[in-house]
Amino acid sequence: MNIAVYLGSSMGKDPTMKEMTQKVGEWLAENHHTLVYGGARNGLMGVVADSVIAHGGHVIGVIPQFLEEKEQAHDNLDELHIVDTMAERKTMMIELADAFITMPGGPGTLEEVSEIISKIRLGQLSGPCILFNLHHYYDPLKAQIDQMITFGYVDASIYDAVFFLSSMDELKQIIK
Incomplete structure (x- = not known):
């Protein structure tokens, strides 16, 4: 299965985010x-790619040309697609992936996970869309989705394909 992983191009301040990202990469491999991700060597993006590679897995990166230098495109991937725009990057990653995991990021x-959730709601994707909610990082987003449900803008069935979790065991249950 091709799994897109969305995550920060920086490390952030909490070392447990890096540790969980490494575990996700190891589990994928x-x-x-196959990991589908933003193609960078920097931050958590580089961590997940390096982890998959270190454990013998397959990695596909997609990076816009203008970020190729800034985010330091990873030079040790099985495939690296260089596109013109961020919109092309998002589209290609969605087209290449069967499932979606979102780790902490900026x-x-x-933006990427919002598009995935929207496409699930519109029936353009079936998911799953998994948000790693380490240290309650995505609680505000979950509260916003709950608010959308309360006000009638989204049906509660969104949670049939959008999952907030905090452990590898939960991930293993969702993607079998």
Whole structure:
């Protein structure tokens, strides 16, 4: 299975985020899943790619040309697609992936997972969309989705394909 992982191009301040990212990469490789990600060597993005590579897994990166230098495109991937725009990057990653995992990250990560959730709601993707909610990082997003449900903008069935979890055991249950 091809699994897109969305996550920060920086490390952040909490070392447990890096540790969980390494575990996700290891799990992907050991379960013969292909990582699809943003193509960078920096931050948590580099951590997940390096972890998959270190454990013998397959990695596909997608990076816009203007970020190739800034985010330091990873030079040890099985495939690296260089595209023109961020929109092309998001589209290609979605087209290549069968499932989606979101680790902690910044505004770009939030934009990407928001698009995945929207496409699930519109029936353009079936998911699953998994948000690693380490240290309650994505609690505000979950609260916003709950608010959308309360106000009638989203049906509660969104949670049939969008999952907030905090452990590898939960991940293993969702993606079998």
